[in-house]
Amino acid sequence: MQRYDIFNKHNNICIINDCFDKKNFPQREVIECDKSSINSMNFAPFFSDSCKKNILIVIKNDVDFEYAFKKIIEKLIFVPAAGGLVKNEKGEYLFIYRNKHWDLPKGHQEKGEDIELTAVREVEEETGLKNITLKDKLDITYHTYMRDGKRELKVTHWYNMVSNSNEKLTPQSEEGIDRVEWLSKESIKMNKDNIFPSLYHFLEKAINL
Numbered sequence: 403m404q405r406y407d408i409f410n411k412h413n414n415i416c417i418i419n420d421c422f423d424k425k426n427f428p429q430r431e432v433i434e435c436d437k438s439s440i441n442s443m444n445f446a447p448f449f450s451d452s453c454k455k456n457i458l459i460v461i462k463n464d465v466d467f468e469y470a471f472k473k474i475i476e477k478l479i480f481v482p483a484a485g486g487l488v489k490n491e492k493g494e495y496l497f498i499y500r501n502k503h504w505d506l507p508k509g510h511q512e513k514g515e516d517i518e519l520t521a522v523r524e525v526e527e528e529t530g531l532k533n534i535t536l537k538d539k540l541d542i543t544y545h546t547y548m549r550d551g552k553r554e555l556k557v558t559h560w561y562n563m564v565s566n567s568n569e570k571l572t573p574q575s576e577e578g579i580d581r582v583e584w585l586s587k588e589s590i591k592m593n594k595d596n597i598f599p600s601l602y603h604f605l606e607k608a609i610n611l
Contacts, residue, residue: 414457480555
């Protein structure tokens with residue numbers, strides 16, 4: 403079974419193949435795409451900031467799923483990024499506080515840079531950590547937004563990382579980061595309203611919230 407979740411300002415666009423049971427996706431507008439309709443459909447309205455409906459796009463079995471996904475996002479500007487879910491010896495996770503939201507350290511991939519290097523570099527720059535051990539890749543998240551009049555799709559590659567709670571933390575103030583703190587699972591749950599839905603969805607799977 404294949405699935406993509408794209409988060410927008412007010413809604414979530416979930417793209418699945420026909421193997422899923424649609425009953426598991428209640429309160430969504432359902433759009434079904436088959437071979438005869440995939441090339442003619444206009445998906446842009448689903449990504450508009452004015453769209454506040456959660457959308458379920460079902461790709462029928464006569465369409466290649468990855469081809470359909472590329473058609474759905476073809477008018478979005480692809481922005482590769484990477485970040486880290488950093489855990490310390492106490493079982494706490496490293497968060498940054500920016501624009502009144504808790505977030506994980508992450509950032510854009512630089513030209514010619516390996517995506518794993520991007521993840522480590524961004525964590526170091528945004529938090530001040532120096533000793534980071536890169537572990538396995540966790541997941542990829544998709545988030546769309548408007549920038550300079552164009553709609554971008556940030557594709558963030560997330561990695562498990564390990565560091566020590568005794569390390570000095572320094573928020574990258576020039577990036578608007580006010581604080582860097584280690585949060586327990588309980589603290590993460592308590593701050594759910596101040597965590598972006600796309601990130602919380604990722605955390606639920608990554609650390610079993």
